Amino acid sequence: MTTKTLAAERHVDFAELRKEFPIFERKVHGKPLIYLDSTATTQKPLAVLEVLDRYYRTYNANIHRGVYLIAEEATQAYEDAREKVARFLNARSSKEIVFTRGTTESVNLVAHAWGRKNVGRGDVIVLTEMEHHSNLVPWQLLATERGATIRYIPVDGNGRLDLSGFDRLLEGPIKIVSLAHVSNVLGTINPVAEIARRAHKAGAVVMVDGAQSVPHMPVDVRALDCDFLALSGHKMLAPTGIGALYGKREVLEAMPPFFGGGEMIREVRLEGSTWNDVPFKFEAGTMNIADTIAFGAAIDYLSEIGMEAVHAHGRELVEETMRILGSIPGVTIYGPPAAERGGIVPFTVDDIHAHDVAAVLDHEGVAVRAGHHCAMPLHTKLGLAATTRASFYVYNLISDVERLGEGVRKAKQVFHR
């Protein structure tokens, strides 16, 4: 409580902070790099790069086995990172944190290990129409294999979930409700706590795709009361190839393993094996030690800024983007009002294709994403072939938004002569 207030009140100099990201020293097409694609992946601060480098240079060793000094140092740093993730999410214990390659692997882990045990013929899985493919395809695979059905919470014209028929969707043998906390296309912040409460009442387990929420706002798994939450490190200043699955301890303990191999076992006999305790039961083989330790450093970095401040900064950039782009004739912005969205603004410019808008912006040094952003069903629902998406993080400044606006005006000039 006190720490949250302090973080919100503390003045953070984001222009100074940007200097801690070495990539912004380079130029693209002769112009300074303006990176507006943090929803895809974020840039990395020196603090994270140095931790990664130090591990390989000074204590590179396999964990949980060696009794020599550097192996103990590596094990300690790896388990410290687990502790940091647990505290960051307000989990009850670090035993509730399983390291994975990222959100996609976390969802697949649940779909396989939990899903195969708990979802059978005729059972129902509830998703939403705004899901990223990573929280859609694993469930479709499971449903096909088990003979289960999938129902979707619809999205309304403003990019919000339409919960008017939610209680009806929850009728029948509902096993799991899995949804994005923040939409990766529209930025919509979904009312996860309310959905979890109603889903639990219907007897379902609740999984949250936190890929776009955990990096951008305070997320408290106990307040949300979700059973699972998936996240990706590379979307929150950490290297690629590392992420986590939060799972309530009792739910994780009741699950069979996902991958088999070393470290996940207690005892192996030729007739069969028994499993290690959680979370190690789900961490077979040599894990991504270096990137996990760097993930811990990224969490330290974000905690130092304070997640309230990160969230407020993102909102300020979104408001300015909606104001600047909104004043350009022919620009259409999709999704809910600034107050209801994360640091994401998808838009179209007249009938200019998103690729062309992005290509003109690229030549102005501005990196944005163009396409369907791994959410084809949502684009189909909105009747769009592709959108251009600007997304923000701690290293972005208002001047970046101004450059975006100039680039969009230039795109209009190029294609409307």
Next chain:
Amino acid sequence: MSFDDLYRQNILDHYQSPRNFGTLEHPDISAEDSNPLCGDVIRMDLKIEDGKVADVRFTGKGCSISRAAASMLTEEIRGKSLEEVKRIGKDEVLEMLGIELGPVRLKCALLALKTLKVGVYGIRGWPGEDGEAD
């Protein structure tokens, strides 16, 4: 590659005034393909006479590169034999566009060619022969 290269006048010209845009009433070959990355779609209709492309139209939605490539390709293949059409490859399309492209935009540039190949190789019988062709 500079900005002016990417948006050369010939590309913008074909984008804004695509040649042979539309559909044919009774095409001998009709093929449609899409680029799942960006949702672009191109349809190519061909009229074949004496083993040669007598008429051609394309429709679809896409970015300037994919549309310009489709437009240029329709001009290129008119009057050519199907064997000649089959020999057109990636290099020929890039030569028509006059630019170099990275791996992502390359897919845009080659969508029309891919569609054309689907049509030309996917044909179920030669026009005028017995079989499934109209």
